[in-house]
Amino acid sequence: MLLLGIDLGTSSIKVSVLDAATRECRCAVTYPPGEERDITARQPGWAEQRPAQWWADAQAAIQLANASGRYDPQAIGAIGIAYQMHGLVVVDKNQQVLRDSIIWCDSRAVPYGEAAFQAIGEARCLSHLLNSPGNFTAAKLAWVKENEPETYARIDKIMLPGDFLAMQLTGEITTSVSALSEGTFWDFTGQELSGDVLNYFGFDRELFPKTQAVFAEHGQLRPAVAATLGLRPGIPVSYKAGDQPNNALSLNVLHPGEVAATAGTSGVIYAVTDQLLADRASRVNAFAHVNHRPEAPRLGVLLCINGAGSLNRWTREVAGAGLSYPQMNAQAATVPAGSAGLLCLPFGNGAERMLNNRQVGAHFQHLDLNRHTAVHLFRAAQEGVAYAFRYGLDVLRENGLYPSIIRAGHANLFRSEVFTQAFVNSTGVAVELHETDGSVGAALGAGIGAGAYAAPADAFASQLARRLVEPDQDAATYEDGYQRWLQQLQVQLAARPDFPTPLP
Template sequence: MYLGIDLGTSSVKTLLIDADQATVGSASASVDLSRPHPGWSEQDPADWIAATEQALDELKAKHASALAAVKGIGLSGHMHGATLLDASDQVLRPCIMWNDTRSHAEAAKLDADPRFRAITGNIVFPGFTAPKLAWVKNNEPAIFARVAKVLLPKDYLRLWLTGAHMSEMSDSAGTSWLDVAERRWSADLLAATDLSERQMPELVEGTEPAGALRAELAARWGLKPAIPVAGGAGDNAASACGMGTVKPGQAFASLGTSGVLFAANGAYLPNPESAVHTFCHALPNTWHQMGVILSATDSLNWLVGITGKGAGDLTAELGDKLRAPTGVTFLPYLSGERTPHNDAVIRGSFTGLGHETGTAALTQAVLEGVAFAFRDSLEALSAAGTELSRVTAIGGGSRSRYWLKAMATALGLPVDVPADGDFGAAFGAARLGLIAAEKADPFAICSAPATEETVEPDAALAQAYADAYRRYRALYPAIRGVS
């Protein structure tokens, strides 16, 4: 048996798989997010541990014998979070999360230093870790002075599980401190934020062991002590391992809280001007590119909060047949946007509203707006040298066939829907735990699931969608000018 632990933005999920990679059982527990000020997003790392304990307690209650047979553990987690520890490994402040944009001024200053793009292959986005530390130095200097270690969220869980300060390449590539081509910390970039390598965790590949389970935790859940804990991956790279998106030409579109258009690469292909992320993959000697949308299903969740209707009820109003755009356009920039704008200040909007505009039209515009944001990422990937012929849909939003039809038509690409199964980040983490424990071939283990169906673009609406996308593209500079 092999255990995957995925620290998500809203929950911790644990997943057990057997040697044939069949799912044996899973459990999850929720985690709260705090937004104390506009643009801020924080979590208490103690809540991550509490949620993991709760999920493992449930897993033991349901699958004690399977849990006792675990030979390897893999970790996944949301990226970019700044978890700051003192010399005694005590947390100094709440973790500043991936969708926190308070450090936009610090990010712009670091990005103006040409070394950052040259060494990391990426723009310094406000959501990345390095500008958050610059913000802490500028605004909470007493805390900054006590920082002994900076850990990414899943690696704080690793510290609790193993006692080791370790990380891996895919997650660390999102800090703005990693030399992404050479897969190592950059002393120059760390020094630019008044930090050093001694404050960073040791690096391994995601498929390699990175610590061993502490005996007291093993005893609590009936596990063997010293089980290897794999390096693991950031959530998107872990999802890619779960989906088998590990070879050039393979891609997925994740309709989760945020949206990701992820393409695997066999070489390092940076193009920061496109606002595409170029990161290390979780497998050795592989990289990936991705366009990132900050509010994907979060946009629909926002509409749920406004209307008081459930997400399923809102999308059900649209029926099964794809509709032509109505002229109402939604920009999904509720927390700013990364690809292609790198704009922490921009906010979302509806345009084209009339007396006749009802809830269904608003829902349709939200789904289309997110689909057009994915189209922006597709165009940015193309500018970065990656051409896609199809994508596989994952994430909670992929349960809406209407949304998938809108995605396929907006992208002009077939969208594959995997057969029933859990192929997300927790599954990818479990696969990495298997590889680390058994020294297995990563490419043999990280195979793609069977395709249940393919959603084709609606040719009859291709021109209407193209016209709507042009309107969408024209709105950003217009709205930006008055934001």
Template sequence: MTKYYLGLDIGSSSIKAAIVEKDTGKSIGVVQEPKEEMGMFAQKNGWAEQEPNDWWLHICNAIKSLKKQYNINSNQIKGVGISYQMHGLVLIDKDGNPLRKSIIWCDSRAVETGNKAFSEIGEDKCSTQLLNSPANFTASKLKWVKDNEPEIYNKVYKFMLPGDYIAYKFSNTINTTISGLSEGIFWDFKNDTLATFLLEHYGIDAALVPEIVDTFGVQGLVDEKGALESGLAVETPILYRAGDQPNNALSLNVFNPGEVAATGGTSGVVYAVTDSLSAKESSRVNNFAHVNYRKEKAINIGKLLCINGAGIQYRWLLNNLAVSSYEEMNNLASQIPVGSDGVCLIPFGNGAERMLNNKEIGTRIVNMNLNNHHKGHMCRAALEGIAFSFVYGMEILTSDGIKPTVIRAGNDNLFRSEIFANTVATLIEQEIEIYNTTGAIGAARAANLHKGDFKSFGKVIMDNDHVMTFMPFKDKKPYIEAYNNWKKELELIVHK
């Protein structure tokens, strides 16, 4: 009888569930629930909330769907790994019931709370101990509830991150991880302990913090209620839990200093592992304990840089140019030389850009000649502009102590484009390895890491998922020239 691990990826738009073979790590199948996107509640502009029990409902449906589709029974599933949307806040009472909807990652109500704390505690202390500004993260959201909803706050038994809540629904066991606490800005890296000074500043009782368990290991066992609702067997262990970006890095076999995971979807993310506690870019780059963070040595920090205006730019062109597909756009772009004959596209049209110090500069098209340039130039300039923004982000990370040795990326929209991937690889002078994997598959495989065999884990990814590798071109000159032109245009806008 084949044995399997189950992986869950709790996003804000859907839940993905994956089954992999326990012994080989081979992916068997992935399902998504609900079929349409999950909704968000936005009582005011800038707010975003979801019902935690909606996540649980969709997870239970996804597990039933997987079991039926692949003819798997409960006893064949030998462990669960959980990936989840980062920075969310779930509050429960002493009976384990949510006291309000979850305030999720993209909710911006606590920005002022975090900025005020950054100023009052001191930028230096926040940067050296939290490695971040408290900003709009989970701790600041909890403080917002304390200040604005005291009747709810007074009933809080524990706060949780989204993945903690789902683990609790399976097991009736309340706990969290150091990696999770760090993403909520509850961890003091300098002293390797809970950030009690931030809790005290916010007036938050440390008793609200769940028990801390290891990222890999038995975090809880499915109880009778969890088994009845989910369809898993009683005593199935929960063996892994991490936020979606650290988990995405894990899915791409990114664990060691110098290894970088990149994501090129609607927004772009560059997530680099380092053993440096440098946080000089703490206002532009976030620093979290990676999944293999070692407490006693304070190493394996994940530096996360987000680029809001990435794939959304190319999608906008698809919807508004006279083109029928991304393939057509890529073909048009491939007929135009490097540098798009001088056309530059600044792709930041998806709100404020943290890496540009939260400026909202919008999308700009510059140097367009209406006699000589056409939609092919627009397509090339768009791909190059997004690639250049990734390179610009890598320069910020390099200035903050990152020494990249390899970049690994999922086989998603932007990295399917040779122009995009070749431009990035050539300018940063690093190979880009492309893998066909997902967060849910990574979380399922990570259930096997409680044994501590990271080498075999990486081999499973190489053997099963490697698609191709983009090598830097030897002739870098046209790429450097095009990038410098683009950067000059960007800095004229940023510094005006």
């Protein structure tokens, strides 16, 4: 049996087709090829994308993969979906999308989440939701309810981006405890939809789809869609998870003490624990992992940096026109560690949860017009992301999480030797690189959900690390650089003591 994995990212959609028996990747396609999808920002701090574009790109990616001739599309027996987390998609009773999706890095709903945090009570939110409602899906829905009442009145179901793709494939709308928790809709103490959140915001329970396990059938491929895609009708969508839990799955990070990282559009460290852990200021966030069960808790504690690959992309567009990412990485490697004193704060992609939902913005500090070149910008940007990871890892350490090794896919920024070594030297934690990505994880998840593997561990029986990256002779340089970077960040934080702004 072949397995189809779909990874709905912010910049593109990637699909992979795996042989369930051998774990061999028969084909991998990214769509659109050679470019990245835009984010619409109609006002400062806003970020939206069109679900119709996601669906068009997903179909194009699958058709392109099928056209490769590397496998028989009729042999695909299960579909898995990974998706950008925390986005809001709303549809009417005819499953028609009512507005563009308010995606993960949109900051407009922060005041709504902060008001709920205070009204429900900080202690109760942290003990029941494990988070502040902050800027998650619940707060985004509250913004729609307050500011677009006509749209809100027409909503039949709310969903996350991956739920939308599954709906397009199957006609069914489902959710999971993992998905509900990432929207701050789930009460971990009561093991149910949060009455606190629903009552405070005035949400009707009928807005929420039926709840399924992550590894379960979320519908079957509709005949008309199957004909368009060249697949067999009736194929189950047997797995659906947010991109960070899915990235952890792809790295076989399933048990307490195991830690995954990714550096795509955003940067994330994701640590698995069996404790219902909540950060005192909700700077890092705990969600139900893909294998969470009430009797065997598995929580993913997520540190998110909004501006990681997005900063790298901006730097290339502004200072590296015409360069590919590998070319830019190679040029960055010609500059010694520390970027000749140039520092970068990478926080220009919305409110940062680990900075208490402040919008600090991106900054290049100590720019010397007689010394620094575009190449210094390339390296400083990647080092700045690494320093942000160090800052966030220190928050995780405050919460009792001390990883000795971090697993990451050899993808996105982790393809850069400069970034990978800067990450290791800044954090002091070795990184184990694997040849996997989100679409591969989604395909393996589909196999687990469809019963191709007796247990999740069986899906990773042949997975070996590509290599281990450890701190080197530049570790002291990066420690000094981080301390100078931290001073600059503290200056910017002090200049923004009152964010988030109150409700209008």
